[in-house]
Amino acid sequence: MSGxxxxxxxxxxxxxAHWVRWYVRELSGEAAYDRYVAxxxxxxxxxxxxxxxxxxxxxxxxxxxxxxxxFRCC
Amino acid sequence: xxxxxxxxxxxxxxxxxxxxxxxxxxxLAGAAGWAVLALSRGEEISAAWMLAAALGSYAIAYRFxxxxxxxxxxxxxxxxxxxxxxxxxxxxxHPTDRRVLFGHHFAAVAGAGPLVGPVLAAQMGYLPGTxxxxxxxxxxxxxxxxxxxxxxxxxxxRSLGQMARDxxxxxxxxxxxxxxxAIMIILLAxxxxxxxxxxxxxxxxxxxxxxxxxIALFMGxxxxxxxxxxxxxxxxxxxxLLLLAIVAGGWVAESSxxxxxxxxxxxxxxxxxxxxxxxxxxxxxxxxxxxxxxSTFMKVGTIVLLAVGVFVALPxxxxxxxxxxASRGDGPVFAGSMFPxxxxxxxxxxxSGFHSLVSSGTTPKMVQKETQIRMIGYGAMLTExxxxxxxxxxxxxxxxxxxxxxxxxxxxxxxxxxSASEAVANFGFTxxxxxxxxxxxxxxxxxxxxxxxxxxTFALGMSEIFSAVVGGTAMKAFWYHFAIMFEALFILTTVDxxxxxxxxxxxxxxxxxYKPFKQVSWKPGVWFASAVVVGGWGYFLWVGVHDPLGGINxxxxxxxxxxxxxxxxxxxxxxxxxxxxxxxxxxxxxGVPLAWDVxxxxxxxxxxxFSDDPRVGFFAQRDKYQAGIDSGQVLPPxxxxxxxxxxxxxxxxxxxxxxxxxLLIVVVIADAGRVCYRAIRRPADVKLSEAPYTESxxxxxxxxxxxxxxxxxxxxxxxxxxxxxxxxGGTGDEVPAxxxxx
Numbered sequence: 001m002s003g004x005x006x007x008x009x010x011x012x013x014x015x016x017a018h019w020v021r022w023y024v025r026e027l028s029g030e031a032a033y034d035r036y037v038a039x040x041x042x043x044x045x046x047x048x049x050x051x052x053x054x055x056x057x058x059x060x061x062x063x064x065x066x067x068x069x070x071f072r073c074c
Numbered sequence: 075x076x077x078x079x080x081x082x083x084x085x086x087x088x089x090x091x092x093x094x095x096x097x098x099x100x101x102l103a104g105a106a107g108w109a110v111l112a113l114s115r116g117e118e119i120s121a122a123w124m125l126a127a128a129l130g131s132y133a134i135a136y137r138f139x140x141x142x143x144x145x146x147x148x149x150x151x152x153x154x155x156x157x158x159x160x161x162x163x164x165x166x167x168h169p170t171d172r173r174v175l176f177g178h179h180f181a182a183v184a185g186a187g188p189l190v191g192p193v194l195a196a197q198m199g200y201l202p203g204t205x206x207x208x209x210x211x212x213x214x215x216x217x218x219x220x221x222x223x224x225x226x227x228x229x230x231x232r233s234l235g236q237m238a239r240d241x242x243x244x245x246x247x248x249x250x251x252x253x254x255x256a257i258m259i260i261l262l263a264x265x266x267x268x269x270x271x272x273x274x275x276x277x278x279x280x281x282x283x284x285x286x287x288x289i290a291l292f293m294g295x296x297x298x299x300x301x302x303x304x305x306x307x308x309x310x311x312x313x314x315l316l317l318l319a320i321v322a323g324g325w326v327a328e329s330s331x332x333x334x335x336x337x338x339x340x341x342x343x344x345x346x347x348x349x350x351x352x353x354x355x356x357x358x359x360x361x362x363x364x365x366x367x368x369s370t371f372m373k374v375g376t377i378v379l380l381a382v383g384v385f386v387a388l389p390x391x392x393x394x395x396x397x398x399x400a401s402r403g404d405g406p407v408f409a410g411s412m413f414p415x416x417x418x419x420x421x422x423x424x425x426s427g428f429h430s431l432v433s434s435g436t437t438p439k440m441v442q443k444e445t446q447i448r449m450i451g452y453g454a455m456l457t458e459x460x461x462x463x464x465x466x467x468x469x470x471x472x473x474x475x476x477x478x479x480x481x482x483x484x485x486x487x488x489x490x491x492x493s494a495s496e497a498v499a500n501f502g503f504t505x506x507x508x509x510x511x512x513x514x515x516x517x518x519x520x521x522x523x524x525x526x527x528x529x530x531t532f533a534l535g536m537s538e539i540f541s542a543v544v545g546g547t548a549m550k551a552f553w554y555h556f557a558i559m560f561e562a563l564f565i566l567t568t569v570d571x572x573x574x575x576x577x578x579x580x581x582x583x584x585x586x587x588y589k590p591f592k593q594v595s596w597k598p599g600v601w602f603a604s605a606v607v608v609g610g611w612g613y614f615l616w617v618g619v620h621d622p623l624g625g626i627n628x629x630x631x632x633x634x635x636x637x638x639x640x641x642x643x644x645x646x647x648x649x650x651x652x653x654x655x656x657x658x659x660x661x662x663x664x665g666v667p668l669a670w671d672v673x674x675x676x677x678x679x680x681x682x683x684f685s686d687d688p689r690v691g692f693f694a695q696r697d698k699y700q701a702g703i704d705s706g707q708v709l710p711p712x713x714x715x716x717x718x719x720x721x722x723x724x725x726x727x728x729x730x731x732x733x734x735x736x737l738l739i740v741v742v743i744a745d746a747g748r749v750c751y752r753a754i755r756r757p758a759d760v761k762l763s764e765a766p767y768t769e770s771x772x773x774x775x776x777x778x779x780x781x782x783x784x785x786x787x788x789x790x791x792x793x794x795x796x797x798x799x800x801x802x803g804g805t806g807d808e809v810p811a812x813x814x815x816x
Contacts, residue, residue, distance in 0.1 A: 023173065023174065023177070024306055025306060026170075026171065026174040027174055027177045027178065027181075028305040028306055028309065028367065028370075029305060030303060030304065030305040030306055032165075032303070033303050035164055035168060036164045036165060038164070039162070039163070039164025039168070040164065052302050052303050053302045055302075055303070056297070056298075056302040056303045057298075057302070057359075059165075060298075060357075060358050060359040060363055061358075062165075062166075063358045063362075063363070064357060064358045064594065065594050066578065066594075067358075067571065067574035067575050067577075067578050068233075068431075068435060068575055068578060069166065069435070069436055071182070071431065071432065071435060071436075071571055071572075071575055072181070072182050072185060072366070072432075072564075072567065072568060072571055073182060073183045073184070073185055073187070073422075073426070073428045073429060073431070073432055073568075074185045074186060074187035074261055074265065074422055074426070074428055074568060074637075
């Protein structure tokens with residue numbers, strides 16, 4: 001969430017749209033891959049990272065292995 | 075063990091004159107709402123008063139009570155690193171923005187439960203249920219969620235079962251495990267029953283819900299093969315297809331295909347069981363994951379829409395504040411008097427044990443700061459409670475006569491609008507056969523009679539509210555089926571996910587006997603365990619559909635008791651932990667709700683087992699129908715000897731289950747009591763399995779909006795408004811390093 005400082009109403013609208021996009025991506029888990037890459041690179045900038053495809057597979061496979069993660073209630 | 079000292083963030087701040095004025099106004103608005111709700115007798119009042127009472131109470135409770143719990147009781151410590159910070163691996167442990175985590179947690183705890191219970195409880199009038207939803211959430215439900223989340227966060231996100239085993243003992247742990255499994259089976263059966271009752275003889279509904287399966291499969295393939303991880307775009311397409319499926323359902327219902335999609339309840343049960351089994355053995359990516367995205371989008375979207383609709387339409391409550399069923403206990407929706415059965419019927423939205431599994435599962439591994447536990451644990455539960463209040467509104471704005479015609483078992487209202495109109499007149503409400511027929515025609519259903527389970531009532535109320543805002547009467551049928559779809563969608567997701575969790579627990583237990591069961595990749599084990607779980611809820615579902623006394627009537631109290639039993643386990647664990655961690659003087663915070671919950675659950679179990687009234691007591695019911703069989707008589711509402719035998723079998727099974735649940739509660743309480751007693755007698759011997767203190771390097775606001783003090787702190791740490799890891803490298807100078815106090 002980069003804070004584009006704006007006083008104009010158009011800028012404000014853009015900022016709101018930016019925030020909503022950020023929020024939806026975070027909530028839906030779409031940002032999980034970016035976070036994973038950032039996390040891996042933060043320790044070692046040249047770290048080998050999984051491709052997005054492999055990462056998403058690993059994520060669903062983990063859920064397969066333990067369905068209690070991400071369980072929803074009644 | 076001495077009481078933990080107060081961390082530096084619990085600075086006592088006096089109220090400014092401005093906030094005194096604001097909070098007095100909030101209190102006045104809430105009080106006005108309560109006064110009108112409680113004092114109106116006979117006249118119809120606006121739902122605005124219920125909203126005022128609810129929102130005013132929530133605001134005060136959040137501002138004062140949850141703050142008291144956070145700072146005085148739990149002593150949340152902003153200098154202490156959470157597991158998300160210490161064990162950050164970028165995948166399941168990672169510090170998550172508080173607003174995102176609030177959304178996650180809310181989407182995980184709120185489902186169909188808060189929409190069903192309040193609707194059923196409306197048979198006693200809107201007042202008893204509303205009081206319990208609001209008071210219950212403030213003093214019990216939200217407290218349970220928040221305190222469980224806190225203790226689990228202090229233990230690296232341990233589950234409720236593990237905490238029960240670590241802190242109470244193997245007995246408590248085993249009881250917790252059995253409780254979770256039993257409630258899962260009953261929960262899935264009751265939820266599936268709600269869907270079956272809503273979809274039976276409804277080609278529109280069956281077609282639209284059926285279409286969710288190909289839509290989910292398409293999304294699954296898209297996310298797996300075409301564009302992995304692009305959840306938002308595929309969900310938008312999915313929701314659009316879903317809306318199309320609802321519209322298309324209307325066309326199908328009017329076409330020659332209508333007969334193909336008009337299914338008997340018994341047929342739907344078979345389909346549900348087949349679906350449940352397949353969904354639990356298919357890979358997660360194919361069905362469960364995409365369904366989960368769809369239902370989360372729909373859930374959040376519809377709840378927001380409903381809130382807007384309620385505020386814009388401000389409908390009038392037609393249900394009396396309190397009906398005669400509250401004191402007489404002979405209501406057709408569920409039997410029994412107000413205490414304890416209102417408190418059993420409304421679990422989700424007031425106090426729901428199931429939440430403790432989420433609060434001790436995924437969420438504690440993602441909490442960024444301990445101080446945010448208040449907003450996430452307490453705040454999300456208040457939001458769910460508000461959903462329950464809206465459900466109560468939807469049930470109370472439809473004509474009471476119609477409400478009872480929809481929610482009474484077929485054995486009571488019969489199958490024609492004439493017989494239903496007469497039966498409703500016997501309850502003391504009036505609705506003409508024409509009005510009943512018109513209500514069904516308005517939503518393009520063949521009949522609305524004895525559509526028990528709450529979903530159709532909720533859908534009807536929601537279509538009333540939405541059509542008042544958008545589209546008028548012409549859109550009623552669309553909104554009705556939209557609401558049915560919305561509930562069915564996440565009930566099916568819960569059935570799918572719940573079956574998997576049950577299967578996993580069963581495999582884990584069976585693995586102790588025969589090793590290969592523990593491997594989730596061992597197919598025979600997966601199939602066997604899935605079949606057992608599906609068979610378990612499938613049995614109750616089948617029974618519920620065929621029970622002459624009405625499945626919801628019989629099974630819903632069991633579901634409520636099971637859910638409250640889990641709440642008793644969670645509150646007992648919390649209370650034990652408060653005592654063991656030297657917070658004895660604050661133990662009442664969870665101890666009082668625990669005492670109330672145990673009183674409610676044990677009274678309900680007692681009545682379900684020992685009551686002489688065959689409408690309430692399972693064994694009295696069994697005796698009555700057994701005596702009928704012995705003397706060769708068929709007692710209504712049974713229509714044949716087969717029905718009589720069904721009633722006898724069902725009452726026996728339900729009665730035994732009630733007894734089992736009661737026994738489990740007693741075991742957990744006794745075990746927790748023993749541990750507490752020992753902790754008070756010999757505080758020096760107490761062992762806590764809390765993770766050791768590590769200093770936090772993250773600075774982030776605690777609540778939704780940063781306070782002036784937090785803003786200054788963020789600036790000092792060189793961070794933007796959303797917070798993050800301290801940039802200056804050292805520890806902040808405004809936070810003196812603590813030594814020796816922990």
